Amino acid sequence: MSGKQIAIIGGGPAGLMAAEVLSLSGHAVTVYDGMPTFGRKFLLAGKSGLNITHSEDYQRFATRFGAASDRLRTALDDFTPADVRAWASGLGTETFTGTSGRVFPTVMKASPLLRAWLGRLEAQGVRLMTRHRWTGFANDGLTFETPNGPKTVHSDATLLALGGASWPRLGADGSWVPLLKDKDIGITDLQPANCGFDVDWSEVFKDRFAGAPLKSVTTTSGEGTFPGEFVISRHGIEGSLVYAHSAALRDRLVREGWATLLVDLAPGRSLERLEKDLGRQDRKISLSNRLRKGAGLEGVKAALVRELGAQAILNDPVQLAGLIKALPIPVSRPRPIAEAISSAGGIRFDALDERYMLKALPGVFTAGEMLDWEAPTGGYLLTACFATGRAAAAGINEWLLNPA
Numbered sequence: 001m002s003g004k005q006i007a008i009i010g011g012g013p014a015g016l017m018a019a020e021v022l023s024l025s026g027h028a029v030t031v032y033d034g035m036p037t038f039g040r041k042f043l044l045a046g047k048s049g050l051n052i053t054h055s056e057d058y059q060r061f062a063t064r065f066g067a068a069s070d071r072l073r074t075a076l077d078d079f080t081p082a083d084v085r086a087w088a089s090g091l092g093t094e095t096f097t098g099t100s101g102r103v104f105p106t107v108m109k110a111s112p113l114l115r116a117w118l119g120r121l122e123a124q125g126v127r128l129m130t131r132h133r134w135t136g137f138a139n140d141g142l143t144f145e146t147p148n149g150p151k152t153v154h155s156d157a158t159l160l161a162l163g164g165a166s167w168p169r170l171g172a173d174g175s176w177v178p179l180l181k182d183k184d185i186g187i188t189d190l191q192p193a194n195c196g197f198d199v200d201w202s203e204v205f206k207d208r209f210a211g212a213p214l215k216s217v218t219t220t221s222g223e224g225t226f227p228g229e230f231v232i233s234r235h236g237i238e239g240s241l242v243y244a245h246s247a248a249l250r251d252r253l254v255r256e257g258w259a260t261l262l263v264d265l266a267p268g269r270s271l272e273r274l275e276k277d278l279g280r281q282d283r284k285i286s287l288s289n290r291l292r293k294g295a296g297l298e299g300v301k302a303a304l305v306r307e308l309g310a311q312a313i314l315n316d317p318v319q320l321a322g323l324i325k326a327l328p329i330p331v332s333r334p335r336p337i338a339e340a341i342s343s344a345g346g347i348r349f350d351a352l353d354e355r356y357m358l359k360a361l362p363g364v365f366t367a368g369e370m371l372d373w374e375a376p377t378g379g380y381l382l383t384a385c386f387a388t389g390r391a392a393a394a395g396i397n398e399w400l401l402n403p404a
């Protein structure tokens with residue numbers, strides 16, 4: 001044993017991965033979490049199928065982290081998607097690649113993996129402390145609220161792995177932001193990522209179509225064009241095909257004050273064919289019939305055209321065809337961060353050194369979603385949390401040897 005005490009605050013994927021590396025390095029590791037159990041968001045992620053990583057070409061994979069891709073590259077190179085799969089397999093969780101290239105445990109859930117992981121950590125000597133809510137720094141130590149009152153802990157090195165602010169009832173609520181801002185640490189405001197958007201639907205439309213899926217469409221924003229499906233909600237639009245555009249839509253709303261998601265409601269038909277087929281329809285028949293016969297659109301798809309199209313456009317077959325191929329849905333704001341899958345923003349990389357240590361707080365390291373990066377859904381989020389947890393652990397090891 002090294003005799004060094006390491007405090008890890010936050011028992012999600014990033015903190016637990018760091019605990020694994022640091023305990024194997026011979027340090028006395030304690031993981032503190034404010035909640036009564038560890039890894040609650042990880043478990044929730046497994047509810048709808050734990051997408052643990054992605055099988056696409058690694059060169060492409062490594063670019064999925066936007067502006068932070070270069071900064072994350074070393075950590076990802078050291079813990080690639082193949083390493084994630086091998087690691088899960090080592091804990092008895094085999095994985096498979098879905099048709100989309102996403103990788104899942106064969107059991108789909110996170111619970112067997114988390115159970116085996118916590119068991120292995122305890123066997124390695126890691127102390128797991130629940131109901132310890134970190135409240136800041138005082139008297140050269142870390143302060144916690146616990147069921148037995150306030151507590152101060154001293155450590156040789158500390159890792160903060162406190163997550164972002166989505167789904168706050170699972171433990172990560174962004175309450176660390178003011179604690180670190182007080183220490184002059186550069187933090188970009190936490191914002192919703194992989195989230196739905198508000199749309200100002202008419203009462204009639206939302207009463208009738210909230211919950212209706214738009215299947216087999218393509219959507220376009222500054223992010224690109226993607227096929228798939230999304231859902232109309234009472235507030236606006238939701239679902240994986242919306243989440244894929246959320247960074248572009250959110251940033252455009254901030255930059256320009258407006259943003260639209262373009263939807264191709266009939267991706268299987270060319271514009272020319274639609275113009276011809278709609279042009280053949282008798283103008284005297286109802287719009288519903290013209291859309292059904294001339295464009296194959298019914299139900300929520302036809303209703304969306306009626307909801308968003310100006311009368312003059314709906315009456316003109318050429319303009320109507322154009323609208324069906326590129327229907328602009330005007331979004332007014334992202335849904336609140338509490339509903340988002342993940343958070344953008346967080347501790348800026350220029351506040352860290354290469355070892356993931358806060359420049360302003362020597363001996364304090366950070367990892368996971370609390371850092372300023374974002375990625376689409378698809379297993380990228382968990383992979384980067386694992387990878388930065390390991391990178392910060394390596395950084396702690398390096399700093400303990402050479403605290404310069």
Ligand SMILES: Cc1cc2nc3c(=O)[nH]c(=O)nc-3n(C[C@H](O)[C@H](O)[C@H](O)COP(=O)(O)OP(=O)(O)OC[C@H]3O[C@@H](n4cnc5c(N)ncnc54)[C@H](O)[C@@H]3O)c2cc1C
Nearest residue numbers: 010012013014034045051133134163171172368369379382
């Ligand atoms: C519904 C949903 C589905 C998802 N599905 C997927 C998926 O399939 N694939 C994927 O890659 N990603 C998915 N994600 C995202 C992924 O779960 C997160 O990116 C990941 O869990 C972040 O890991 P983390 O360790 O950084 O933070 P977290 O997992 O949030 O862990 C942070 C921990 O810190 C603790 N904590 C926070 N503040 C304090 C404090 N003050 N004191 C003590 N403890 C504190 C929290 O209790 C928590 O346990 C999903 C997220 C959601 C919400």
